[in-house]
Amino acid sequence: MPSTTFRIFRFQPDSGKTEPYHQDFVLEHEPRITLLDAILRLQNEQDGTLALRYSCRSAICGSCACKANGKTVLACMEQVEDLKAANVGGVVRVDPIGNFAPIKDLVADMTPFWEKFKAVKPFLIPDGPAPEKERLVSKEAMQKIYNESKCILCAACYSECNSLAADPEFVGPAAFAWGYRFAADARDGQRKERAKLYSGEHGIWDCTRCMFCNERCPKGVDPRDAIEKLGSIAFQEKVTSDKGARHAKAFLISMRTGGKLNETLLVPYTDPIGAQFNLPFALQMLRKGKAPSPIPHRVKHLDEVKHLVKNVKETI
Amino acid sequence: MRAAIAAHEAGVDVALVTKVHPVRSHSGAAQGGINAALGNESDDSTDNHTFDTVKGADYIGDQDAIAILCERAPHEIYQLEHWGAVFSRQEESGKIAQRPFGGAGFPRTCYAADLTGLVILHTLYTVCVKYNIPTYEEWFVTDLVSDDSGNCVGVVAYDMIRGTIETIGAKSVVLATGGAGRVYRPSTNAHASTGDAMSLALRAGVPLKDMEFMQFHPTTLKSNGVLVTEAARGEGGYLLNKDGERFMTKYAPNKLELASRDVVSRAEATEIMEGRGVDGCVMLDLRHLGRDRIIERLPQIRELAIAFAGTDPIEEPIPIRPGAHYHMGGVHVDNWGAAPHMPGLFAAGECACVSVHGANRLGGNSLLETVVFGARAGEAASSHANENFNGSRPNVPTDAADRFQERLKEMLERKDGPRQSEIRDELADAMQEKVGVYRTGPLLEEAKRSVDALKEKFKSVVVDDKGKTFNQDLIHTIETGYLLDLADCMVTGAIARTESRGAHSRTDFTERDDENWMKHTLAYLEDGEVRLDYSEVTMTKYEPQVRSY
Numbered sequence: 001m002p003s004t005t006f007r008i009f010r011f012q013p014d015s016g017k018t019e020p021y022h023q024d025f026v027l028e029h030e031p032r033i034t035l036l037d038a039i040l041r042l043q044n045e046q047d048g049t050l051a052l053r054y055s056c057r058s059a060i061c062g063s064c065a066c067k068a069n070g071k072t073v074l075a076c077m078e079q080v081e082d083l084k085a086a087n088v089g090g091v092v093r094v095d096p097i098g099n100f101a102p103i104k105d106l107v108a109d110m111t112p113f114w115e116k117f118k119a120v121k122p123f124l125i126p127d128g129p130a131p132e133k134e135r136l137v138s139k140e141a142m143q144k145i146y147n148e149s150k151c152i153l154c155a156a157c158y159s160e161c162n163s164l165a166a167d168p169e170f171v172g173p174a175a176f177a178w179g180y181r182f183a184a185d186a187r188d189g190q191r192k193e194r195a196k197l198y199s200g201e202h203g204i205w206d207c208t209r210c211m212f213c214n215e216r217c218p219k220g221v222d223p224r225d226a227i228e229k230l231g232s233i234a235f236q237e238k239v240t241s242d243k244g245a246r247h248a249k250a251f252l253i254s255m256r257t258g259g260k261l262n263e264t265l266l267v268p269y270t271d272p273i274g275a276q277f278n279l280p281f282a283l284q285m286l287r288k289g290k291a292p293s294p295i296p297h298r299v300k301h302l303d304e305v306k307h308l309v310k311n312v313k314e315t316i
Numbered sequence: 317m318r319a320a321i322a323a324h325e326a327g328v329d330v331a332l333v334t335k336v337h338p339v340r341s342h343s344g345a346a347q348g349g350i351n352a353a354l355g356n357e358s359d360d361s362t363d364n365h366t367f368d369t370v371k372g373a374d375y376i377g378d379q380d381a382i383a384i385l386c387e388r389a390p391h392e393i394y395q396l397e398h399w400g401a402v403f404s405r406q407e408e409s410g411k412i413a414q415r416p417f418g419g420a421g422f423p424r425t426c427y428a429a430d431l432t433g434l435v436i437l438h439t440l441y442t443v444c445v446k447y448n449i450p451t452y453e454e455w456f457v458t459d460l461v462s463d464d465s466g467n468c469v470g471v472v473a474y475d476m477i478r479g480t481i482e483t484i485g486a487k488s489v490v491l492a493t494g495g496a497g498r499v500y501r502p503s504t505n506a507h508a509s510t511g512d513a514m515s516l517a518l519r520a521g522v523p524l525k526d527m528e529f530m531q532f533h534p535t536t537l538k539s540n541g542v543l544v545t546e547a548a549r550g551e552g553g554y555l556l557n558k559d560g561e562r563f564m565t566k567y568a569p570n571k572l573e574l575a576s577r578d579v580v581s582r583a584e585a586t587e588i589m590e591g592r593g594v595d596g597c598v599m600l601d602l603r604h605l606g607r608d609r610i611i612e613r614l615p616q617i618r619e620l621a622i623a624f625a626g627t628d629p630i631e632e633p634i635p636i637r638p639g640a641h642y643h644m645g646g647v648h649v650d651n652w653g654a655a656p657h658m659p660g661l662f663a664a665g666e667c668a669c670v671s672v673h674g675a676n677r678l679g680g681n682s683l684l685e686t687v688v689f690g691a692r693a694g695e696a697a698s699s700h701a702n703e704n705f706n707g708s709r710p711n712v713p714t715d716a717a718d719r720f721q722e723r724l725k726e727m728l729e730r731k732d733g734p735r736q737s738e739i740r741d742e743l744a745d746a747m748q749e750k751v752g753v754y755r756t757g758p759l760l761e762e763a764k765r766s767v768d769a770l771k772e773k774f775k776s777v778v779v780d781d782k783g784k785t786f787n788q789d790l791i792h793t794i795e796t797g798y799l800l801d802l803a804d805c806m807v808t809g810a811i812a813r814t815e816s817r818g819a820h821s822r823t824d825f826t827e828r829d830d831e832n833w834m835k836h837t838l839a840y841l842e843d844g845e846v847r848l849d850y851s852e853v854t855m856t857k858y859e860p861q862v863r864s865y
Binding site: 012013014015032034037043044045047048049051053054055056057058059060061062063077103104107110114117118121122123124126130132133134135136137138139142145146149150152153182185187188 | 336337339340341342344345354390393394397398399400402403404405406407409410411412428429431434435438442443445446477506507508539540542543616619620623624735737738779780781782783784785786788789
């Protein structure tokens with residue numbers, strides 16, 4: 001029988017230890033065992049104080065998200081043999097999900113996650129009264145929000161989110177996936193209001209586009225794609241006064257007028273007032289040759305770029 | 317949550333108390349669908365739905381309750397749709413799509429791919445968020461609180477994060493904690509499915525009904541008992557034995573794989589026992605459905621089969637076997653979810669027994685029961701609260717909390733004894749081996765002795781974790797006590813019922829015996845012993861017939 005060392009994050013506030021630490025557990029087990037089953041065996045056979053949330057053990061309840069060798073996973077979906085193979089030395093390191101404070105061991109305080117979920121108004125707000133039977137929705141229209149409907153609120157995306165690491169107030173990938181799920185629901189009547197709600201400080205434009213949420217979501221929800229689609233909805237609804245939206249717009253203007261990105265002009269377009277305060281700094285940078293020239297440079301075949309932009313616009 | 321929403325809409329002050337966050341509940345694992353005679357795909361009718369359910373129940377379901385279930389079904393589906401549930405749609409019309417399911421004469425099962433439970437659970441939670449219904453998350457209920465006249469006036473709850481004990485007063489209490497599938501292993505049920513509400517009611521003097529009827533789902537994965545939805549057969553999947561034979565032709569020549577679950581599970585168990593299985597399993601073959609249909613309609617099943625069985629159903633058949641899945645029995649309640657033995661107490665969903673599922677539940681009727689009888693229990697509990705207290709607060713004694721405090725202290729101080737996990741595993745193994753798909757008197761008697769011995773052993777159970785913060789070992793220990801109560805009721809009921817009906821199939825009494833056993837079992841707990849009584853089955857227009865598929 002194989003034997004595995006599990007290096008597990010411990011935080012035991014009742015024991016008088018105020019700082020977290022890691023503890024090694026060794027377990028002999030059948031070759032095929034999930035990380036969750038291994039931890040449950042440790043809990044049952046070696047240390048009853050070891051804590052983690054879990055329930056369905058079939059990747060649908062979303063309880064058991066944690067980090068295995070640094071990557072957020074659902075413990076119930078990971079095979080220990082795969083985790084060992086991927087890690088030098090064969091030790092399986094287990095930590096709680098990131099961007100949360102610990103309550104005990106692998107149990108994190110998810111309060112901010114639930115509060116932000118509630119803040120996106122995650123419920124249908126239809127226009128007008130309901131019909132007697134079901135609302136008619138085409139298969140295609142329903143399919144548009146199917147991917148986001150699969151979200152199990154496990155917070156794997158939140159755990160991996162780099163924007164959150166920099167700004168704890170950032171609403172986060174899962175909540176925005178839910179935001180899109182309602183904004184794009186053919187039955188919802190609050191598209192514009194939602195676009196406004198999700199823009200602004202800590203909103204959709206604060207996403208750093210690192211794509212970790214897409215990569216680590218265990219259900220293929222692709223929250224980053226949902227955030228991007230919310231950006232499109234914001235433009236369609238003309239909710240574009242936000243710095244982030246203006247930044248995106250500046251890209252487009254720059255492309256249309258010069259055929260390529262004029263990084264110096266991005267700043268005043270994005271934040272005209274703030275840019276004035278930064279003017280001395282910008283001039284200094286220019287003098288030292290650290291910033292490109294603000295004078296627009298045109299590419300040779302600008303008409304081709306314009307044609308491309310038009311084509312893209314028509315396909316959206 | 318459906319009950320809480322109904323109560324909120326009735327204008328009463330309501331809160332949810334739950335040992336897991338609401339979206340973690342096991343309803344989210346229901347896959348295949350929810351039944352309602354919408355008639356979107358055929359000329360289905362409420363009467364057809366009622367008849368199929370009565371027959372599926374092997375005639376021991378209460379026919380008036382079943383009629384209520386089926387008549388309110390379309391309304392509840394439309395209500396869920398209006399709240400935003402993402403039901404799969406028909407190609408042309410945009411109406412809700414419906415698929416065939418076991419034991420049903422028409423395509424009646426509404427679905428959201430194979431994530432129907434998740435979508436409905438989430439929809440209800442979003443409505444609770446919209447209504448701002450206060451939720452006590454990760455609070456574990458340890459006792460029901462009753463006043464001097466025996467009315468239920470609240471619960472004792474243990475805050476799992478802080479380790480504190482509170483009495484929560486209420487004019488009425490609705491129990492909705494789901495099933496007790498963890499009495500068995502393997503089981504399709506979540507670790508949290510420990511039947512808490514049933515045991516709370518039982519200990520408060522409320523009887524449990526029809527506890528001997530445990531449904532074994534025909535298609536569960538061998539490695540860990542994870543569910544493979546009935547929709548896999550609804551969409552056209554075949555069951556094959558080791559010779560590649562579609563063996564259901566022998567057992568249910570008309571409905572084949574879509575006979576009711578008890579029939580299919582027995583057929584599989586027979587094939588395996590008679591040596592025509594493959595490593596203790598039979599095979600579920602979906603290959604002929606084709607890649608596109610599997611990916612569109614059964615995406616979760618594919619994901620789970622690949623993860624846990626190492627099998628991609630597009631390429632190979634999945635090895636499956638019957639596994640404990642759904643408990644037809646539960647808290648004895650009337651058609652409004654009210655417990656006649658304790659005014660103010662209501663129950664809905666799998667922890668309750670109305671009874672609409674009788675001796676065998678049809679696929680797609682469990683989610684339906686949760687919303688129909690959840691809503692009704694919420695409505696009735698609101699009326700009870702409005703009508704019985706003349707605008708004043710109930711008198712809520714705190715002695716139950718004090719008694720729990722004592723029990724807790726004693727439990728945590730105890731040294732030298734078995735851990736809960738050991739007792740739980742032994743119980744689940746004994747039940748699996750001796751109270752399974754096929755039952756027989758001597759084995760049931762053995763099971764009773766095992767349960768009694770484990771109850772004795774539990775008296776010296778030791779909790780390894782002595783702390784206050786998120787003490788899971790303590791919670792699991794209390795749950796294990798609940799499971800022992802429930803197993804005792806199941807086994808005692810099964811020993812007494814000397815017939816075969818629905819999911820209760822005895823090799824020593826192979827026939828259904830309507831003359832002696834057309835009645836509900838009621839199990840009481842008195843001085844630690846289970847006492848049985850019986851009550852009448854309500855018949856309306858459907859006479860018992862020979863049941864064949």
